Amino acid sequence: MDLSPVFDQLGHSISQFSQSGLLMLAVGAMVLGVLGSIVISRLPALGRTLRYASTLTLIGVLLLVVLQLSRFDPRFSMAIPQIGYPEQVVEGGETRVPMAADGHFWLEADVNGHRTLFMVDTGATLTAVSDRTAALAGLEARQGGLPIRLQTANGAVSADMTNIDELRFGNVAARGLDAVIAPGLGETNVIGMNLLSRLAEVRIEAGELILVPNHPQEPLQPAY
Structure with missing residues (x-):
């Protein structure tokens, strides 16, 4: 062992x-x-x-x-705003993301109003943002929690938990979403399973990633 x-x-x-x-x-x-x-x-x-x-x-x-x-499991959507744990909500309409030439699914998203690229990664437990994205989007490390350790392509790194007030992409909006600020990601941002698992359906058809929220709403904005 x-x-x-x-x-x-x-x-x-x-x-x-x-x-x-x-x-x-x-x-x-x-x-x-x-x-x-x-x-x-x-x-x-x-x-x-x-x-x-x-x-x-x-x-x-x-x-x-x-x-x-x-907080990582959508079956336990607990919200305690007093200690920095707001309710995590994902809503909107169906969004389709074409596969990029590198074989990954990339999308443009607004993080608290800051536009940046994210890679959709079903193997990632948590949504993660780079140091640069966190600074530009005004994301601050959550104080007091357990230290988070992430395994990246560059090795294991220490990461801080944060909370995204609003993350929008295509016709989907996530609010109160937990994320990590991960310096080891370089310039890459990742959408992980703590967001994807809150969708009704995630599937791939004909080279497109199809994301369907549980409670469809009117389209929030034109899909990218």
């Missing part, structure tokens, strides 16, 4: 410790639990209070982690 990916991820999480509020909170809670166990024999009330605080904090961290991970 190859454990190198496990140790690699562990090393990455440790290196990103100071940048993750959740990791810092979890470690702080564990320290409280240890202190509670140490003092409980001499100061029972204080020891129990520290251990209760530790347990409740760890439960809270676990819930936040589950919430963050559930």
Whole structure:
């Protein structure tokens, strides 16, 4: 059994410790639990209070982690705007994307009003934008979450979670969409399964990628 990916991820999480509020909170809670166990024999009330605080904090961290991970699954469309998790909505009308000469499906999209190119990638879990696109579209890294590690053609890179207020392409509009700012992508932007899985249908016919939303609306704009 190859454990190198496990140790690699562990090393990455440790290196990103100071940048993750959740990791810092979890470690702080564990320290409280240890202190509670140490003092409980001499100061029972204080020891129990520290251990209760530790347990409740760890439960809270676990819930936040589950919430963050559930955002990747369209069956759990949870929205908590107070902590930066708006509802993710994909709507509009059928959109057809022709296959490019390189064998990929490329489309033009507006990211918070900034026009740029995206590659549709059914193998990508998350929609991802480059550093440059994030800066031009005014996207900011989400604070406090778990560090994200992506595997790219240039190797493993650290990425920040963000939220796209509106992403439009063809007759489709996605709002409140989770994405990652991935420096390892270079100039490439990717539409991943966290958007595609929220569509009613994704199919390829005669060299065209056909995207059909669950709740068809009037065309938002002419298809590219």
